[in-house]
Structure formats: structure tokens, C-alpha cells
Amino acid sequence: MKSYAAAWLTSGTQLQFRRSAFELMRRIEHKPHELIYFHRSDDPYSQLMVQVLPDLAARFDVVIRPLVVERLPAAMYPDPQRFEAYSILDATRLARLYGLGFPSSATVPDRLAVGMANRHLTKLQNDPNFFAVAEEVGAALWRQDIKAVRSLCVAADIDEKTLENNERLLRSLGHYASGNIFYGGEFYPGLDRLDHLERRLNRLSLGDNEVHFELTRLWRYGLESMDRSVSGRTLELYFSVRSPYSYLGLYHGAELAAKTGLRLKLKPVMPMVMRGLKVPPTKARYILHDTAREARMENIPFGRAVDPLGLATERAMALGFRLAEDGEDLAFFKAFTRAVFAEGIDGATDQGLSRVLARAGISSSKLSGALSPDVWKPRAEKNRQMMLMSGSWGVPTFRIGNETLWGQDRMWAIVEALKQH
Structure with missing residues (x-):
């Protein structure tokens, strides 16, 4: 039920309703x-x-x-x-x-x-x-x-x-x-x-x-004609499975990699809240609504959200780090973040994770191979430390060469960096 409520709160229909109500009151008050x-x-x-x-x-x-x-x-x-x-x-x-x-x-x-x-x-x-x-x-x-x-x-x-x-x-x-x-x-x-x-x-x-x-928003233009020397270069993406902006960043990064031949290297980190930091309600509300309008602009599904805080995040990290060893982490994390931010799927359950694996084209037998916390948690912390050393503090952060770029809306700057090099 919560996922349907989130879908309504972030929907274009509800947004238009609020806008119409505001304009009606503005006209009545002659403002x-x-x-x-x-x-x-x-x-x-x-x-x-x-x-x-x-x-x-x-x-x-x-x-x-x-x-x-x-x-x-x-x-x-x-x-x-x-x-x-x-x-x-x-x-x-x-x-x-x-x-x-x-x-x-x-x-x-x-x-x-x-x-x-x-x-x-x-x-x-x-x-x-x-x-x-x-x-x-x-x-x-x-x-x-x-x-x-x-x-x-x-x-x-x-x-x-x-x-x-x-x-x-x-x-x-x-x-x-x-x-x-x-x-x-x-x-x-x-x-x-x-x-x-x-x-x-x-x-x-x-x-x-x-x-x-x-x-x-025009970063996609000219990608096909970009110098193919960029093929094989590495684009690092530091992200959190609980961050809605990271969800968009995963999709953008995957698209850029597919069109240019870049190698997208994923660096998952623990969410802020699970590291003892607070996200004030005002900030959380704005992020939710901003992600919704950005997703609508980019035609990326969003809205039926089930917060993966806690067990869902831990299970996704344990499985994702394992799948990285087989080169299947991008498909998995894209499917997982879409599931929890757009499809109302609970990522904490075996049933939910099995659906995620199926949508990613990965055998459900991989579910039993998730890494233990003493293996994946140090890796996640190492990623966070590397992100901090690069000059960023939060997700999603992209790293190309010596350039550090924060935000899912910095694809244009990544393309610019590629052209300069």
C-alpha cells in the first residue's frame, strides 16, 4: 500500500492537480x-x-x-x-x-x-x-x-x-x-x-x-560520432541502492557506456542513514519529488517505491558484490533499483530478489552465493573512502580520469571530459 501511496504522491497527475489548484487560488486572489x-x-x-x-x-x-x-x-x-x-x-x-x-x-x-x-x-x-x-x-x-x-x-x-x-x-x-x-x-x-x-x-x-x-540534457547528441578512442576507458560510479538519484545515475551511466564503449565500473557504498548520518525530512521530500520530475523527463519509471533501508540494502550489497565477480553487477543493480523505486518490489525477501534476478537475466541459483558481511562490508567501506579521496561526499559520484562529478545530471560534463581527453 505504501508503494501505491508513493506512486500517487510523485505522479504527474497529482502534480498537475496541485498546480491547477494553485493557479485557481492565484486568480481568485488576483495575484x-x-x-x-x-x-x-x-x-x-x-x-x-x-x-x-x-x-x-x-x-x-x-x-x-x-x-x-x-x-x-x-x-x-x-x-x-x-x-x-x-x-x-x-x-x-x-x-x-x-x-x-x-x-x-x-x-x-x-x-x-x-x-x-x-x-x-x-x-x-x-x-x-x-x-x-x-x-x-x-x-x-x-x-x-x-x-x-x-x-x-x-x-x-x-x-x-x-x-x-x-x-x-x-x-x-x-x-x-x-x-x-x-x-x-x-x-x-x-x-x-x-x-x-x-x-x-x-x-x-x-x-x-x-x-x-x-x-x-543534450549530452546524448553526438555520442555515435565520438572518437572511438574513448572505448575501453573506465568510468567509475559510486552509488547507493537507497539513493533515488543513484537509480537514475545507473541508467544514465549504463546508456553512456553502451553508446561509447566505456567500461562502467560500479562502486557500491552504504547509504548515509546506515552509516549513522541523518537525512532530514525536508531534504528527503524534496529529493523524492525532484527525482520524480527528472525521471519523467528522462522516461525512466519511478514512483512505486519500497524503501530498501536495512535488510534489503544489505542483501543487495551482499549479492551485488558477488555478481561483480561474474560481470553481472550492472544488470543486477539496475534491476534492483528499478524494483524498489518503480515497481513496489520488496528487496528484503527471497521472492523479491528472485524477481529482480529474473528481470536481470541472472539465474536465481546465484541467490545462495551472496557474500557474508565480513567480506562485502569492508569492500563497501573501501569504496566510500575512495569516493572521499576523490573530493566527493555523496552519491551518485562519477569518476573519469582525474575528473570527479557529482549527480545523475552531470552526464554532459562526463562527455565533455571525454572529448577533452
């Missing part, structure tokens, strides 16, 4: 189409957003209300140092892809300068020039030009409660990250999700019927 944008000066993704939002406002009949935040919930970021360092590198890649300004030599900005910038911009939240000023101030921050920041940011006499209220609103609406747009019950964080917003606004007949922010 404009208002997008709330949460900005943070030391967020590299925010620096990219302020460069594109004026164009979005010009293309669509919407009002964008910027709000500045400064303190993000610590519990949402299990490894903030690695996340911060990676975000800067990732923003550099995105800037190149979209032709935006962001210094390739950027480092973590000066904290005092960041405080000045946030307070100056908070004072300008209602100023029509907010985005232009935010871009200029942010550019100075990211190139470590403290003198320019001081010159641009006049003494801002603001009530600190303004920042606190903005942060409280972000949490109450159901999210935790900056560089983020909220409209009608849904969040669109960063450039990666703006295409979802564009499509939604176009369906409301508010814009130009174009989608400008889908470049990250």
Missing part, C-alpha cells in the same frame, strides 16, 4: 505570477542565477522577488567543506556551458566581505537593479577583490531579522538551498532545474514557448 528567488552571495550557483534571471523575467510574464539568505541548515550538508569546494568547480563548468561569467580561479570568498555583500543586497531586495548589483558584487567576491566589495557595498543599516525571516521562509516552504526559485509549491534550484520552470510557464502561456536552459 501576479510571482517567483521567489533565494540568493546567497557566497553561493557560486547564485552568482550564475543572477546573470540569467533578468532574461527569464524579460521572456516570461512573471515577477521575480529576490530574498537574501545567509545561514543554511547545517544538517542538510553532511560534508560542507567538500560540498563548498566542489560547488565552485561545478559552477565553473556550468559557466562555460552557458557562456556566463565566473572566474576559473575562484576560491572560497572572504567571510567578512560576504557579510558585507549579503547585508548590502538585503537592503536592495526591492530595488529593480538588484540582479545587476548582485552580479557586480558577486564578481568582485569571487575574484577576491575585497577593495571593490567595500567600494560597492555601502554601509547597510538593516535589521538582522530580515535575513532571519528570509531563511525561515525558505525552510517553511520546504527547502534548504540558495540559488533557488520557488513558484506555486515547487522549487527550482540552480540552472539545472530552470528548464522545468520554463516548461511550466510555457504551459501557462506566459512566455515565448522556448526552453533555453536544457543544455545539460
Whole structure:
């Protein structure tokens, strides 16, 4: 029953119902189409957003209300140092892809300068020039030009409660990250999700019927003509069978490998919760709904989820590590994650695992050959340590050559890395 409830909560039908209800209330209350944008000066993704939002406002009949935040919930970021360092590198890649300004030599900005910038911009939240000023101030921050920041940011006499209220609103609406747009019950964080917003606004007949922010989804074009020298190279994938993003990552990685001749090497790791780390409910809810819309976009089944936490994960790991010895781990893990995230199959039972093996084209006799915990657990921990050493903190993480790429939506960056080499 829980799997059917999850399927309804993440379905396109339920999403359309919520959107229609929101639009009806908006019309009744005579409110404009208002997008709330949460900005943070030391967020590299925010620096990219302020460069594109004026164009979005010009293309669509919407009002964008910027709000500045400064303190993000610590519990949402299990490894903030690695996340911060990676975000800067990732923003550099995105800037190149979209032709935006962001210094390739950027480092973590000066904290005092960041405080000045946030307070100056908070004072300008209602100023029509907010985005232009935010871009200029942010550019100075990211190139470590403290003198320019001081010159641009006049003494801002603001009530600190303004920042606190903005942060409280972000949490109450159901999210935790900056560089983020909220409209009608849904969040669109960063450039990666703006295409979802564009499509939604176009369906409301508010814009130009174009989608400008889908470049990250075009990675499949040209794969057939890619230099065959990439064939035989190894793409590592660190993933968790409990991560819905890993489920999508397994499908994308397998597709890329099939089309290019890459060797996909799987590196399973234990889920965060089973390592003693917590995933706050707010984060879990967003991940579930975001995975659902990403899966719909990519035509990957998703929704009838049965949480594999605990025994199901342990049995999948014990069996998957064994099947890797026969080269059958990719087929198994694809089938297992599809079973628990899209088909409502309980991966903790012999019956459920037998169905998974059958769908993977693997003999059910392999079920009895699962490895013992004292064998597979050290291997899973070794994979986690290797992932940390590569500069990543979570799954799914791809590793190609010296490049570390986090997220199922970074296939375009993997392709870019292949072409560069």
C-alpha cells in the first residue's frame, strides 16, 4: 500500500492537480505570477542565477522577488567543506556551458566581505537593479577583490531579522538551498532545474514557448560520432541502492557506456542513514519529488517505491558484490533499483530478489552465493573512502580520469571530459 501511496504522491497527475489548484487560488486572489528567488552571495550557483534571471523575467510574464539568505541548515550538508569546494568547480563548468561569467580561479570568498555583500543586497531586495548589483558584487567576491566589495557595498543599516525571516521562509516552504526559485509549491534550484520552470510557464502561456536552459540534457547528441578512442576507458560510479538519484545515475551511466564503449565500473557504498548520518525530512521530500520530475523527463519509471533501508540494502550489497565477480553487477543493480523505486518490489525477501534476478537475466541459483558481511562490508567501506579521496561526499559520484562529478545530471560534463581527453 505504501508503494501505491508513493506512486500517487510523485505522479504527474497529482502534480498537475496541485498546480491547477494553485493557479485557481492565484486568480481568485488576483495575484501576479510571482517567483521567489533565494540568493546567497557566497553561493557560486547564485552568482550564475543572477546573470540569467533578468532574461527569464524579460521572456516570461512573471515577477521575480529576490530574498537574501545567509545561514543554511547545517544538517542538510553532511560534508560542507567538500560540498563548498566542489560547488565552485561545478559552477565553473556550468559557466562555460552557458557562456556566463565566473572566474576559473575562484576560491572560497572572504567571510567578512560576504557579510558585507549579503547585508548590502538585503537592503536592495526591492530595488529593480538588484540582479545587476548582485552580479557586480558577486564578481568582485569571487575574484577576491575585497577593495571593490567595500567600494560597492555601502554601509547597510538593516535589521538582522530580515535575513532571519528570509531563511525561515525558505525552510517553511520546504527547502534548504540558495540559488533557488520557488513558484506555486515547487522549487527550482540552480540552472539545472530552470528548464522545468520554463516548461511550466510555457504551459501557462506566459512566455515565448522556448526552453533555453536544457543544455545539460543534450549530452546524448553526438555520442555515435565520438572518437572511438574513448572505448575501453573506465568510468567509475559510486552509488547507493537507497539513493533515488543513484537509480537514475545507473541508467544514465549504463546508456553512456553502451553508446561509447566505456567500461562502467560500479562502486557500491552504504547509504548515509546506515552509516549513522541523518537525512532530514525536508531534504528527503524534496529529493523524492525532484527525482520524480527528472525521471519523467528522462522516461525512466519511478514512483512505486519500497524503501530498501536495512535488510534489503544489505542483501543487495551482499549479492551485488558477488555478481561483480561474474560481470553481472550492472544488470543486477539496475534491476534492483528499478524494483524498489518503480515497481513496489520488496528487496528484503527471497521472492523479491528472485524477481529482480529474473528481470536481470541472472539465474536465481546465484541467490545462495551472496557474500557474508565480513567480506562485502569492508569492500563497501573501501569504496566510500575512495569516493572521499576523490573530493566527493555523496552519491551518485562519477569518476573519469582525474575528473570527479557529482549527480545523475552531470552526464554532459562526463562527455565533455571525454572529448577533452
